[in-house]
Amino acid sequence: MKFFKYIFTGVVFGIVMAKSEAMSWYRIQEMFRFQSFHMYGIIGTAVFCGVIAVFLIKKVEVKDLNGQPVRFQNKDKNWRKYIIGGTIFGLGWALTGACPGPIFVGIGYGYTGMVVVTIGALTGTYLYGVVKDKLPHWFA
Amino acid sequence: MILELIKQPWPWYTSGIVIALIMITLLFFGKSFGFSSNLSTICSMMGAGKKVRFFDFNWKNQQWNLFFLIGAVIGGYLSSTFLVSNAPLNLSKSTITDLAKLGIQFDGGLNPSQLFDFKSLGSVKVISLLLFGGILVGFGSRYAGGCTSGHAISGLSNLQLPSLVAVIGFFIGGLIMTHLLFPILF
Numbered sequence: 001m002k003f004f005k006y007i008f009t010g011v012v013f014g015i016v017m018a019k020s021e022a023m024s025w026y027r028i029q030e031m032f033r034f035q036s037f038h039m040y041g042i043i044g045t046a047v048f049c050g051v052i053a054v055f056l057i058k059k060v061e062v063k064d065l066n067g068q069p070v071r072f073q074n075k076d077k078n079w080r081k082y083i084i085g086g087t088i089f090g091l092g093w094a095l096t097g098a099c100p101g102p103i104f105v106g107i108g109y110g111y112t113g114m115v116v117v118t119i120g121a122l123t124g125t126y127l128y129g130v131v132k133d134k135l136p137h138w139f140a
Numbered sequence: 141m142i143l144e145l146i147k148q149p150w151p152w153y154t155s156g157i158v159i160a161l162i163m164i165t166l167l168f169f170g171k172s173f174g175f176s177s178n179l180s181t182i183c184s185m186m187g188a189g190k191k192v193r194f195f196d197f198n199w200k201n202q203q204w205n206l207f208f209l210i211g212a213v214i215g216g217y218l219s220s221t222f223l224v225s226n227a228p229l230n231l232s233k234s235t236i237t238d239l240a241k242l243g244i245q246f247d248g249g250l251n252p253s254q255l256f257d258f259k260s261l262g263s264v265k266v267i268s269l270l271l272f273g274g275i276l277v278g279f280g281s282r283y284a285g286g287c288t289s290g291h292a293i294s295g296l297s298n299l300q301l302p303s304l305v306a307v308i309g310f311f312i313g314g315l316i317m318t319h320l321l322f323p324i325l326f
Contacts, residue, residue, distance in 0.1 A: 005169065006207035013162050013208070014215015019146065019223060020155030023216075024250040026231050029239060032311075032318040035232040038152055043292060045156020046163075050297025053164050064170040073172060075285065075295060075302035082302050085283025086291075086309020092276025093310060094317035095269060095325070097251060099288040100281060101175040103274075104209055106251065108216025113256030113270050120274020125179040127275070128282040129194035135283065 017105045025097025032094050080136045092124075147225050163293055171204055174290030176281035178202070178209050242326040269325060276313075284309060 017023040022042055031039035054072065056062075062070050075082075093099050096117045098106055103121060106114035150158075163173040180195060181202040189196035228248030236246045247253050253260065260266050281287040284306045286295065292310070295303025 003204060003207040006171075006204045007211040007214070009162060009165050009169075010208035010211015010213075011215040011218065012158065012211075014212040014217075015146075015219050015223065016150070016155055016158040016162070016215075017212070018216055018219030018250070019150045020152065020158075021149060021229060021250060022155065022159075024229060025252060025255070026229060026235065026239075026246065026250065028314075029318065030232050030235040032314045033235055033238060035235045035238075041152030042155045042159070043288075045153050046159040046293055047156075047296045049157055049160035050163055050293060051299065053160060054297045054299075057164075057167065062168070064168055066170055068170060070167050071170070071172075072298050074298075075300045077302060079302070079305060082284050082291075082305040083309045083312075085280050085285065086306040087280070087313040087316075088276050089280025089284055089287065089306075090310040090313020090315075091317045091321070092273045092278075092280055092313070093288075094314040095273035095321075096277060098277070099175070100179060100277065101212060101287075101289055103277070104212045105216035105219075106256070108213035108218075109220040109250070110217075111251050111256040112258040112261060113251075113266070116261065116267055116270040117274040117277070120271040120276075121179055121278035121281075122182060122274075123271075124275035124278025124280070125176075125282050126183050126188055126192070126195075126278075128279045129180070129183065129188065129192040132194055 013101065014105045014108060017102050018109060023098060023102035023105050023109070028094060028097040084136065096120075143222075147223050149225055149227070149230065159293060160297070163289075163297065166208075169204075172290075173294045174286050175205075175209070175212075176278075176287035176290060178205050179278055180282060181206060242322055244326060280313070 020042055021027045027039055030036045057070050064070050098117065100121065103114050103117050166173045181199045184195040184197060184199040229250060231246055239246060244252055245254060255266055291303040291306040
């Protein structure tokens with residue numbers, strides 16, 4: 001049952017994506033058209049609280065469940081992959097109205113189309129794995 | 141009474157706080173909030189590692205995230221089954237007008253049924269758009285090393301400059317799709 005806590009956290013995530021409407025295709029369109037504050041409010045609040053939380057966790061040296069200090073991974077500095085990969089991701093985010101989390105929340109919600117998006121997302125991930133070494137990445 | 145409260149659409153600040161709490165909870169479990177890793181894990185689980193080195197890792201170490209994914213699906217199911225409010229989505233009037241010009245109707249739900257309902261999948265155009273969009277999401281998130289959860293939430297919370305660059309990329313892509321490509325695709 002050690003995995004139950006992850007399922008439970010996932011359930012909370014699914015509910016917040018649905019009830020906050022962050023999983024909504026329409027809300028994502030509204031965001032990219034700058035026609036409402038809604039999504040900016042959600043992301044902004046999450047990041048604001050997140051920054052304070054991470055600062056405090058580091059400052060107080062919080063331990064995790066296993067008694068280890070909470071770890072943070074620093075991202076590498078291969079700028080190209082962030083801007084190119086990010087832009088490709090953004091094209092898909094606006095078209096499907098969903099980033100990876102909400103794709104799966106959407107399946108549970110009953111949007112059958114999200115199954116097709118999932119097949120695409122797995123295909124895209126696989127394609128990346130295939131061509132990865134040919135892409136501009138590993139140099140700054 | 142609490143259920144009635146949960147059924148209402150949540151204001152943005154409540155949602156933002158809950159999302160931050162999810163990130164903090166996973167940190168406390170010794171994990172890092174990042175959803176798109178699941179896509180690689182599933183590829184690896186399906187045996188992609190035999191052909192492509194990138195997927196040749198022990199996916200069992202990522203099992204916790206797959207359980208999180210299963211939870212997310214259940215959360216979506218619970219929301220549409222027990223937690224729907226009767227009021228239509230409070231979408232901005234100008235978005236409704238803009239989308240109508242593209243032939244996309246606002247039906248009051250979270251997603252347009254003309255794109256995401258089972259019966260819409262009879263259209264080759266709809267299937268192609270969803271597949272193409274999915275491929276971009278999958279390819280882009282792995283290329284950028286993360287998606288909205290990994291970069292916009294976890295990364296920015298940890299003041300990672302690379303994550304800020306990725307998020308700027310997300311917006312460049314989203315703006316190009318919405319403003320330049322939507323009029324062509326729809």
